[in-house]
Amino acid sequence: MLSRVTVVLALTLFLVLEGCGGSGDGNPGSGASEGGVAALIEAAQAGITVEAMDVELDSIVQYHRLSGSPGEIAAVDYLARTLEAEGIQVKVDTFLAFISDPVSATVEVPGTDFAPEAITVSGSGDVQNLQAPLVDLGGLGDLPPILTETGERLILDADGPSGSVELPPYPNLQGRIALVTGQPRPGPVTQLTLMGAAGVVFVNPEERLNDLTTTSVWGTPSLRDYHRIPTLPVAQVKRSDGDRLRSMMAAGTVQLRMSTETRTGWKTLHLLVATIPGPTPDAPFVLAGGHLDAWYFGGSDNAGANVAMLEMARAFFRHRNQLRRGLVVAWWPGHSNGLYAGSTWFVDQNFDQLRRRALAYVNFEGLGQIDAKRFGAAATASLSELA
Structure with a gap:
């Protein structure tokens, strides 16, 4: 993990220092020479140790961090205390967000012993003991596409205006439960809702x-x-359980019973932001961020990245007098069960400052995965040479 942290650190330092003039003498606002940039990156990397990151990681992954939960708030408090102990300027904003927490799901075939392990997902509709015929739709690629030219009015391409693509008729799903192989994502849930499904069981x-x-x-x-906002009840089962359902369907019509429960509504979220100012109050800055919330303990998704962000903030702060641009680091809540609620709220609240002063955004995701063989990065065209 240390090598990945230092790579991201070097990238972000380059964004803050690239093109800076001056002698690199460490005076505020003087910038750094090309050699000074390389020396600064090396010095910043030298201050990062595996031992420190292990302690920080353990301090975060001890908590279940579903957004708005006591565990996530405890992780925010730990990070804020750690940053403040270094003298770094921190702010914790609280705001209301529309959040959907998965609770439970059951899937069963009445009159048989088929009752596999199942879960529901964030954004699922709630239903109790929905019983209906099961219809096998195959995989995600077999669903009719959504017409993309209609903006907020979502319709299936097969139902669109003259000139849309030719598609075979899709099955009647009114009053039926769909069976689909693939991950439960916004696209297929929208497609199945428009097709009239009463519920859906996704086969992982x-x-x-x-x-x-x-x-x-x-x-x-x-x-x-x-x-x-989705209303379709969604359950998910494992591949072997999907195979068993399909073998039962091969022998005749299968009546399926399903229940799903979520906690969906307004929840107070906590958003931690650390700021290492540039040499002047209106200096440009780089925004770096990554989601703090997680399903369960979330070590690689995303506590490893959260630790990298903490170490980066410390490294920048130690060398703050050599920076020409500032750095803002944000630990986003509401990433998973609110679909980017924290980062969306931050942009809405700080749009003018971001438009006038933000130079680039660096996202931290999935660092520190066991047995990872490569470090990958993607970027917009303007930053493609750095990725």
């Missing part, structure tokens, strides 16, 4: 269950997009 392509979200609304819904 692997022998596992993945906690996911199905809403396509980024952040808190507005009058413009609240109609896209």
Whole structure:
């Protein structure tokens, strides 16, 4: 993990220092020469140790960090205390966000012993003992696509205006439960809702269950997009259980019974931001961020990245007098069960400052995964040479 942290640190330092003039003598606002940039990156990396990161990681992963939960708030408090002990300027904003926490799901075939392990997902509709015929739709690629030219009015391409693509008729799902192989994501949930499904059981392509979200609304819904809040009950089963369901369907019609429960509504979130100012109050800055919330303990998703962000903030602060640009580091809440609620709220609240002064955004995700063989990065065209 240390090598990945130092790579991201070097990238972010380059964004803050690239093109700076001056002698690199450490005076505020003087910038750094090309050699000074390399020396500064090396000095910053030297201050990062595996031992310190292990302590920080343990301090975060001890908590279940579902957004708005006591565990996530405790992680925010730990990070804020650690940053403040270094003298770093921190701020914790609180705000209301529309959040959906998965609670439980059951899937069973009445009259048989089929009752596999199942989960629901963030954004699922709630239902109790929905019983209906099961319809096998195959995989995600077999669903009719959504017409993309209609903005907020979501319709299936097959139902669109003249000139849309030719598609075979799709099955009648009114009063039926769909069976689909693939991950429960916003796209297929929207497609199945428009097809009239009463519920859906997703079959994970692997022998596992993945906690996911199905809403396509980024952040808190507005009058413009609240109609896209999902209502379709969603359950997920493992691949072997999907295979068994299909073998039962091969022998005749299968009646399925399903229940799903979520806690969906308003919740107070805590957003931690650390600021290492530039040499002047209006200096440009780089924004770095990564989500703090997690399903369960979330070591690689995303506590490893959270530790990298903490170490980066410390490194920048120790060398703050050599920086020409500032750095703002944000630990986002509401990433998973609110679909980017924290980062969306931050942009809405700070839009003018971001438009006038923000130079780039660096996102931290998935650092420190066991047995990872490569470090990957993606970027917009303007930063493609750095990725």
